[in-house]
Each structure stands twice: as structure tokens, then as C-alpha cells.
Amino acid sequence: MNMNKILLILLTICMISGCGFHLAGEGEFASELSHTHIKSASSSKELLRLLDKNLRANQINIVGIDSATALLHILNEETEKVVLTVDNDGKAREFELLLRITFDVKRQDNTILLGQQTIDLNRDFVFDKSDLLGTNEEEQELFDEMRKDAAKLIVYRLQTI
Numbered sequence: 306m307n308m309n310k311i312l313l314i315l316l317t318i319c320m321i322s323g324c325g326f327h328l329a330g331e332g333e334f335a336s337e338l339s340h341t342h343i344k345s346a347s348s349s350k351e352l353l354r355l356l357d358k359n360l361r362a363n364q365i366n367i368v369g370i371d372s373a374t375a376l377l378h379i380l381n382e383e384t385e386k387v388v389l390t391v392d393n394d395g396k397a398r399e400f401e402l403l404l405r406i407t408f409d410v411k412r413q414d415n416t417i418l419l420g421q422q423t424i425d426l427n428r429d430f431v432f433d434k435s436d437l438l439g440t441n442e443e444e445q446e447l448f449d450e451m452r453k454d455a456a457k458l459i460v461y462r463l464q465t466i
Contacts, residue, residue, distance in 0.1 A: 333464065334363060334364075334365060334463060334464060334466070335418070335466040336374075337374050337375045337412060337418060337466070338365055338374070338375045338410075338418075338463060338466065339365065339366060339374060340365075340366045340368045340372055340373050340374045340375070341360060341365050341366070341367060341368070341373060341374070341375045341376070341377055342367070342368055342369060342370045342373035342375070342376050342377070343356055343357065343360075343367060343377045343379070344370070344376055344377065344378045344379070345378070345379035345382075347379075347381060347382060348379040348382040348406075349382060349452065351449060351452050352379070352382060352406070352452045352455065352456060353379070355452055355453055355455075355456035356377070356379075356456045356459060356460075358456075359456050359457060359459075359460045360377075360460060360463075363460060373413060374412065374413060375410055375411070375412060375413070375418060376410065376411050376412075376413065377408060377410050377459075377463075378408060378409050378410070378411065379406065379407075379408050380407040380408055380409065380421065381405070381406070381407040382404070382405070382406050382407075383403075383404070383405045383406075384402070384403065384404055384448060385402070385403040385405075386400050386401075386402055386403075386444070387400060387401045387403065388400060389401050389429065396434070397432055398431065398432055399429060399430070399431050399432065400429070400430055400431075400432060400444075401427055401428070401429050402427060402428045402429075402430065402444065402447050402448060402451070403425070403426070403427050404424075404425070404426045404427070404448060404451040404452065404455060405423060405424070405425050405426075406423070406424045406455050406459070407421060407422070407423045407424075408421070408422055408424075408459060409421045409422065410463065410466065418466050419462065419463065419465070419466050422459075422462055424455050424458050424459065426451040426454055426455060427451075428447045428450070428451060430443055430444065430447055
């Protein structure tokens with residue numbers, strides 16, 4: 306290998322590490338988050354499962370409320386379906402699916418670690434009146450994808466603590 310190639314490789318490695326690049330799942334978190342309890346009254350089980358999975362992948366222990374050093378409280382999860390376009394008969398043709406999740410993070414003594422945060426996600430989809438079952442399944446899959454994205458975004462925001 307000639308010297309220019311070696312120099313180029315070393316320069317690239319230095320630039321990548323210098324810009325803060327790291328592999329997914331290797332984020333740094335505050336020590337207060339090491340034993341976190343996820344609290345929610347109204348969230349879907351799917352969102353809670355995804356949060357649990359993503360946090361554990363980042364070496365955050367999900368524990369009961371009594372042994373928690375931090376409380377991740379999912380305050381609200383809202384879904385909405387909005388008509389975007391209609392066909393010539395006035396029937397809905399295209400929809401926008403909306404997912405809004407509001408959460409905060411506090412210490413066990415209610416000291417705020419991360420104030421109330423809101424994540425808004427949306428997806429568009431076309432209603433196929435000839436395939437009602439497939440359309441309903443597609444709608445559910447899109448909501449599941451948005452929950453997956455929301456769980457990742459919550460984890461990213463926890464890295465700011």
C-alpha cells in the first residue's frame with residue numbers, strides 16, 4: 306500500500322471520530338438514567354415494548370419504580386387520521402396519519418431531568434377501496450413504524466440529559 310493511501314485512511318478515520326460519529330446503540334447517557342422506570346397510563350403496549358428494547362440496547366436497566374433513579378413518563382400518546390384528498394364522489398382517497406407522543410424524565414424525587422417533550426410524526430397513505438383489509442393493515446403498519454421511530458427519537462433525546 307502506498308503512503309498516500311495510508312495517509313488518506315488515517316485522515317478519514319480522524320475526521321469521522323472528530324465529528325462525533327458513533328454506531329447506533331452506543332450513545333452516552335447520564336448516570337441518573339442507569340436504572341430507569343417507564344411509566345405510562347395511556348400509551349400503546351407496542352411503544353412501551355419498543356422503548357424497553359431500545360433503552361436496554363443502550364445499557365439502561367429498566368427497573369421497577371422503587372429501585373429507579375429516573376422515571377421516563379409517557380404523558381400522552383395520540384393518533385389521528387386526517388383526510389388529505391377526496392375522489393369525485395366525495396369519498397376519502399388519501400389520508401395523513403399523525404402520531405404525537407409527549408413525555409418527560411424526572412429523578413425519583415421529582416427533580417426534572419428533561420422537561421416535557423413532544424414528538425410529532427406523520428405518514429401519508431392512499432386509501433384503496435378495492436382492498437379494505439389491506440388498507441387497514443397498511444394503516445396499522447404505518448402507525449407501528451411511527452412508534453418505532455418515536456422510540457428511537459425518545460432515546461436520542463435522553464442522550465441530551
